[in-house]
Amino acid sequence: MYIRKIFGFKDMFLWTRIEALQFIGIAIIEVLLFVFSDGLLQIPFTPIALVGTAVAFIIGFQSNAAYGRIWEARQIWGAIVNSSRTFGMMVQDYVNNDHTRNPLSEEAIEKEVKIITYRHIAWLTALRYAMREPKPWEYIMKERTNKEWAKKIHVPEFHMSFNEAVQPYLSEKEIQYIENKTNKQTAILYLQSHHLRALKERGLIWEFSFLELENVIEELFTHQGKSERIKNFPYPRQFASILHYFTWIFIFTLPIAIVGQFHELGIKLTERLSGAEHWFLWLAVPFSVIVMWIFHTMNRIGRVGENPFEGSANDVPISAISRGIEIDLRQNLGEQDSVPKPFEIKNHTQM
Structure with a gap:
């Protein structure tokens, strides 16, 4: 997720520079066609304005839909934060010797709490790795400028394998259990529920407390x-x-439509400024490029929000959220020196 106070013009230009050069080329070529055809090759501006209006409506729809997906994803992971903190607190307080016939030592109780807590961190790890897994319809990171931005940020899931990331939190037996499972995060929650039931049967968790913990797992x-x-x-x-x-139809037809408008203005100015009709029409190039750039950039901004877990700089920072939960849980276990640091923030971006 991009965390600068403002997305600078320099960044925006670098991000869209390839398209901007294309727009300049298109505008120059179409103005030249107008000049060499002696004004015969042109399109009335009114139908192009109608196309632009339609494109603007669709861009607005796409932007709203994309923002809705990003915001919903952020709300979901915000809820994961709350449920994780609740689960960590319940585990520490509910696992005890109050209802068991064979009391365990304090160290043994702490060990059981640590196993459950670490398994929850493993679930977070499995979930964020599943969210980063590429899908056939995800194409944003295939674009050249987006690949350049990808090199400037740090996506942990792209630099460490899942097995290496989850190994500190699960036993060898548990790793073997989830190894052949397609949905590893679901398998980990199954393990969690089985463990809680075993503790309940030993009396280390009161039946009512067990139901409360199962409700959190359901969440x-x-x-x-x-x-x-x-x-x-x-x-x-x-x-x-x-x-x-529609966007590219509008882009290709805009210069040849707008150049006629500037040519007419140049003819009117000829009375005051001789020869204005010959050079004034070239103002169609910068004005066309500005309009084309705005429409296309708004289109791109909407596209990068379609898949909020793909790994772009505009994604929901699920890696940072997961690491933040892990730090909270492990610090509340009493760990200090072994608690990991937050994931690296590169180019003002957290992932």
């Missing part, structure tokens, strides 16, 4: 399902395709 399943829904259901491609085609 985690709900959050996981909502996050997976956003990941696995893309923004409808028919809307994206229509917007792409």
Whole structure:
């Protein structure tokens, strides 16, 4: 997620420089066609304005839909933060010797709490790795300038394998259990529930406390399902395709339509400024480029928000959120020196 106070013009220009050069080329070529055809090759401005209006409406729809997906994803992971803190607190208070016939030592109780807490961190790790897994419809990171930005940020899931990341939090037996599971985060929650039931049967968790903990696991399943829904259901491609085609139709036809308007203004100015009609029409180039750049950039901004877990600089920072939860949980276990640091923030961006 981009965390600068403002997305600077320099950044915006670098991000869209390839398209800007294309727009300059298109505008110059079409103005030259107008000049060499002696004004015969032109399009009335009114239909192009109608196309621009349609494109603006579709861009607005796309931007709202994309922002809705980003905001929903952020709300889901905010709920994961709250449920994780609640789960960590409950585990520390509910696992005790109050209802057992075979009391455990304080160290043994702490060990059980640590196992459960670490397994929850493993669930967070599995979930964020699943959200970063590429999908066929995710294309933002295939674009050249987005690849350049990807090199300027740090996405932990792209630099460390899942097995290496989850190993500190699970036992060898548990790692073998989830190894052949397609949905590893679900498998980890199953392990968590089985462990809690075993503790309940030993009397280390009161039955009512067990139900409360199971309710929290149910919440985690709900959050996981909502996050997976956003990941696995893309923004409808028919809307994206229509917007792409309409935007480029507007871009290709705008200069040849707007140059006639500037030519007419030049003719009117000839009475006061001799020869104005020959050079004034070239103002169509910068004005066309500005309009084309605005429409296309708004289109791109909407596209980068379609998949909020893809790994771009505009994603929901699920890695940072997961690491923040881990730090909270492990510090509340009494750990200090072994607690990991937050993930690195590169180029003012946290992931």
